Every structure is written in C-alpha cells, then in structure tokens.
Amino acid sequence: MDNKLTTPTRRQLLRIGGAGLAAAALGGLTACGQTASAPVPPPSPGGDPWRRFAGTTINFISENTAPTAAIAANLQPFKELTGIDINIVTLDLQALVQRVALDLAGGQSQYDVVYADPYQVLAPYAAGLADLREFAADDSYPPLEGGFEDFIPTQLQATGMFGGSDAIYALPYDCPTMIWQYRMDLFEKYHSRMQADLGFDPTPSGERTWEEYFRIAEWINENVDEVPYGTGHQAKQHDSLMADFSNVLWAYGGDYFPDGQQVGLRGTDDPGPCLLDSPEAIEAADFYRRLVSIAHPGSLGWDWDGVGNALAAGEVAMAPNWHEFAATNEAALPGQVGYAPLPQGPAGTANHFGGTGIGISAMSEGARRGAAWLFVNWATSPATQLSNLKSSAGGGTPTRQSVYALPEVQAATTRPSEMPNMLTADAVGIAWEEDRIGLRPKIPMWNECDTALFTELSRMLAGQKAAREAMEDATSRIDGIVARGWVA
Template structure:
C-alpha cells in the first residue's frame, strides 16, 4: 500500500466539487438506477498517484450513491504493473476493477483479453446512466483505450500529453521568444546556456529507459512519427529517427546541466525549480511543485507551451491510463464495476483532477468547467496549454508487449549519444538488438 501525503491541493480539489444533485434515479423516465447492484462488494486496484488519492478520498460518495461497498488499494506504479499481470495470469485476480497504464500494458492486456469489452455496457441503457455522455471523452483518449480488434477493454481515465515548461524571467532577460519549432528551441537553448552562472538552456531526461520518451517526442515531429510500422516492424534507425536522435543529443550535450546523463523526471524538475534551466519538455503532472512558492524559485514565473513542431508535423507525446473490468469477475460484480467506472470517470471526478493539478482529464468538459479552473492550483495558461496539448497528442511509445525492453535497448543508445557517440551508429545497433525481441513477441500472439 502507498499513501500520498501531498494533501493541500488534492484535498482542496476533493472538496471543491462536491457531488452535485447526482440522484439515485438519473431521471424519472430512465430505467437506470444507481442502486441496481446494491449490496455488492467491489475490489479496486489502483496505481498510486494523485488521481487515485482523489478517488479514494471521495469513495464514500460512490458507496452512498450505489449501496456498493468498495475495497480500494493504491500501489506504486512498477509494483502495481507486476501485481496485476501476475494475478491475471493465475486466473484468480483479487480485484474487479484495475487501473492500467496504457502506454505500457495496453497490448499485453488486450492480447490476453484480461478485461471486459465495455462497449456493450455503454450501449445498455439499463446499466448506464443517461448522464454518462460517452461523447465527452476526447477522441485521443478513446483511441488509446481501444484495442486493434475494436474491443474497448478500458475506459479512459486521464491523458498525459507532454508539453514545454519555460522560465519566463530567463527568456525575458535576453528578449527570447517562446520557440515554435525544435530548431528554434535549440537556438534559444544554446543562447540561454551560461555555465558560469549555472544556468542552462534545456533540461531533459538522460537516464537510460526514461530518455526514450523525450526522443519519441522529437520523432513525432517528423514525417515518420512512429517507431513501429503498420506491419509491426521496427523502424528506429531511419533518417527521421536519426534526426530526432541528433536533436536530442545536441540539446543534452550542449544545453543541459552537467550530470544530465543520469537525469530522470525528478532531477529535471529540481533543476527547473531552482531556476537553472530555461526549457523542459515533460508531462504536465510535474507542475505543482513549480508553482509552490515555499519550494520553488520559479513559482509564478513558469510559462507553459505546447511541444515545438518538427520539420514535418506538430505533435506532442501522449501517455495515459484507463480503468478495466476483470473478465474473471462474476456477472454481478461486473455490473457493480461498471457503475464504479461511470462514477470514477464521471464529469465531477474529472473536474476534480483538473482542479487538483492531477493531470489532464480524459473528458473535454473538464476544460470548460469554470469552477474547476478558478478553484484550481494552477494559472489559467496551464489549463489552456493542457487542452492545446491534448489536441495535438499522439502515443509516445509503441503499443507492443515488450515496452520496457524497448525503452532499455533504445535508451542505452540515446545515453551513449550524450557522451558523444554517433546517432546513426547507436540507433542501428539498438535496432538490431531489439528487432528479434519484438519479432519473438509478435510470434507469441
């Protein structure tokens, strides 16, 4: 079990949007009743993060609404992925609802058919609230939750579109505009780098495995965009892939702080928070400490912008989570689980996510919720940028089973680039090393 202690903003968000007049009967004409599974007991397995905190803090609301008792646990991300995979493989999982990192486990879960297809549930008016409003989910999030065969075996929870943080004061001091392209980013970062003052133009993930998602952020701006083609063949040593790797290497070698070869998101956040970096491309969930004046030198001085455009396209990397219903659960528990998913991904909880700085909601309505925006912990330009980033987002990792091995192998080559290795050579070696792993995985389907 994992307990998050960052209470201030999250508890504020939990209280900001008390469940409105969500009545037991959705309306007088509907056959739907929130109490249709009254008396059931539901087990929910969540990844430990601020969103899970919000759901657990407000769980009593669901229990009172439905008459269903919920046992919910939240487990650190890596342990959670291992736990649910092991339990599913035994055929006797201890949970009915599970949170799934789609950028890591989508293909694994889909191939094994561990989770139920929610499309028939959405279409069944007797078990789906008339207020559910499936059309409110962003198209990108829906696509992420849908398997190649058309099954929708998770319901979108949140999307994590990468964007760019920038230090307003550093840019203003040299009259530098917010870059619109990666070439402009490199030029601006180079101009802002001053090691004598311990100020650097860029900070990014250099640690093996973690660095791959920064490289794919650059790749999304090329004509190629993907690391796997439509036939599930690896394409990570093409000219576009090399261009993205060279852009990564230039920024990390020439514009990033010393030691960045070992940086993950935490070290990047610390450097930016101390005012030592002008630009940082990463996920939106790291903004809360930056806006905390007790911890950050850049509180109120942080700007937000969508990821720059590449030479052929303008996309930002997308990651995200969905909620699945165990296919092994009884019909009665599946029905109770579907009610939980409707509540957990409902408009109220999605607005709570936004207000609490817990990431980008999967629903569009959250970005129009003035109460959530006004009562949130971030400035309006953060919310605006989040919406813009979602509009241009594409998956930042390939939808394959050996995602971790992919990140380890390609990541090793990218790490070597920071030390001065040749991009084309490193990508060719990494591609040759990973190709048989991918092919073996595909043969197992």
C-alpha cells in the same frame, strides 16, 4: 459483438514475470471478454441503479497517479452514492503489471478494476479486459454521462482501444502530456536581448524549432545568472529517456514503425520493421545528443521527477516535461512558469502523450463485475473529474471535453487559478490534436522495445556510440524482440 480479441502468448506473459499460466486463464474467456459463470444479478424493480450492488466490496489496482490519489483521499461520495466499498492498491507501474499478470494466471480476479496502461497492460492483455460497451448499452445501469463521445477522441482511442476492434477496454483516466515548460519571468526579462542576439522571437510556442530551442538554451547558459543552465532533460537510462527523445524523433520525421500514428493510436500485434535506422531518426538522435550535451549535467540522472524538481528549484530555465507538473511549478514558483507546445522539427511538432485508462477485469464476476462498472463510470464522470481537478491531493487533468467547457474551469486557465493544472490548457489542447499528439507504439512487446531504445540512447549520450550506431543497434534489437513476439 464484433470485437476481435487477441490473447497474449505464453511467452509474452512469461516476459512480464511469473505469469505463464495467464494465457490459459485468458483462454476461458468468451468472444466479448466475459467469463461464462456467475452472471451479474438483475436489478430490483424500481430500485436506484446506483444502489444496485450496495454491500459489495471491490478492488482497484492503480499506478501511483494524481487521479487515484485524489479519489483515494475522498472515497465517501462513492460509498454514499452506491453503498459499495472499494479497496485501492497503488503501486509503481512495473509492480502493477506483474500483479495484473499474476491475477490473470490465478483466474479468480483479485482486482476488479484495473489501471490499464496502454502499452504494458492493454496491449498484451486486451483479452483479459471486459468490453465496456456491454455496460454502457445496458439500460439497467446508470447512463454513462455524455457517452463515449464526451471523452477527447484521441485519448479514447489511445487509452481504451486495441487493434482493429471497436471494443472499448478502458475509459480515459489520466492524460499526462509533454509540453514546453519555461521560466516566464526570465523570458520576459531577457526577451529583447535574446531576440537581438538570436535574430528571432524567442517566446516559447509551437512555432519555434528545436534548433531554435537549442540556441535559446545555449544563450541562457552564457548570459543569464539567475539559473545555472538553459535547459534540462529527463535523460536517465530509463523510460523517461525514451519519452524525452520521442518528441524530437517525431518532429524530425522519424518513427518507430511504419504507420506509426495508427500503431500508437489503435495498436497492433504486428507493427512491421523498426524504422529507427532511417535517416530522419538518425538525424533526430544526433540533434538530441547535441541538445543534452549543453543541458544541465544532472539531466543524465534525471527522470521526469528530477527535471521537474530542477525547474521548480531554479536549476534550469526551461524543459520538456509532463504537463501535470504545473501544480508543483505553481507551488514553488507562483506566477513564474509558462507553458507552450513543444518546438517543431522538419516534420512538424509532436507532444508525447502518456495517458492511461481504467477498465474491468473480464474475470470479475457477479455483483463485483457490476459494481466495478459503477466505479469506472463514477471515477471518470464529469463531476468526479472536476472534483479531482480541485483536490489538494493532486488531482490530475480531465479527459472529458465537457469538463473543459465549464465556466469555472475556463476561468482557471488564467492566473490566479485554484486549479493550477488548467494553466496548461491552451498548450495541451493543441498537443492533443490528431496531427500533433505523439504516441509511442501500442504493441504487446513494447516494454522490451522501450528498454532496448533507452539503453542504446544512454550509450550514445555517454559517448560510447555515435548516433547512427546507436540507432542501428536499437533497430536490430527491436526487430528481434518483435519477431519473438510473433511466436506462439
């Protein structure tokens, strides 16, 4: 194969915690990310390819996500189809990353299927994941329905690929994306007054600007009694703060590194110098500081759950948040919440994408390795994604283009809808376009860079630093982190 794998350094593995030996384990992989021992058993002549590994038990480690909740609640169809048992372990993301690192260090692959977060699993551990093209090209397995081409192209690259390689390490599994969520009933009620006072059409859309968003929020603060505040934000000193700020950063023409879109889409070990001290980034930070200053005061303690609950509870009239909160919104405020792409800035609009893929440990061996592919194939299939979308356990949103084309899914994009996440389809469809999708850097050392940024942003929001100082300090810290990441 032509894929070039990058083995994480011992330093990077130690940074995750307790996994320094993983580099040695990864060093035993072949160029295709595959162990040399315990080959997959050959199929029986004339046998059902889905039943090829019946009686095998495999393990899947995942973050607590909507698709996994839906699958875990209804594993019987997979068991009946394949005869395979699957144990699912769900953890918060940081605990998952630590478990994956330790699993690699052990060299025995406790987990066959891995929820491969692009930034904390895929980028640092690409060498520890199998190239899924190996399975898709093998006629002894059931075909990958629709092929790789059926997945939304930006999502396949962002969640499944790394660097200059053509290898596909994961299939798109979930696709949370930040969009503008707003109280449609209040915007309709006050539309004429807002438009007269503000001098522009306040209807949320990607044509509105962030400055207009600010003015709408300020107007609601002063004129609307039904909610205490116009806007809320996930501005806690947490990964959520980076996610919320990034939408503004990109819209103002700022970025984390040169060629930021490509760094986010395909990833790299060497992103170059940090650009957060650019005039555009500083302007974005100063605007974000002003925006949060008029938002609900709870914003400084909210992550995505906090701001999602605040919108559902009637504490704010609008907020940027992950689109999969639509199901919560519809349960709490049926028919009252609308969805639009995020506002634009001087450089356009950007909608933060937070999707993840699932892949196979390159150290999974024998029948477990083949069974893992059957699960990855099944879990991301159109039929399973449709079932997840309908699930009362949560569901998630499809990552396959063919699912969106189904008549029943198309019908669910308007109310009344039995698939409430599909009410966001128009907004996220725009958000996933290549020139609108917002992608944080896919680099092995991203976790530390993320912490450096949201720490400095939090100091800025607390009034301890001006925007320029916060961005300059974040830049210096991130440059140091990236430099250390280059050391073997």
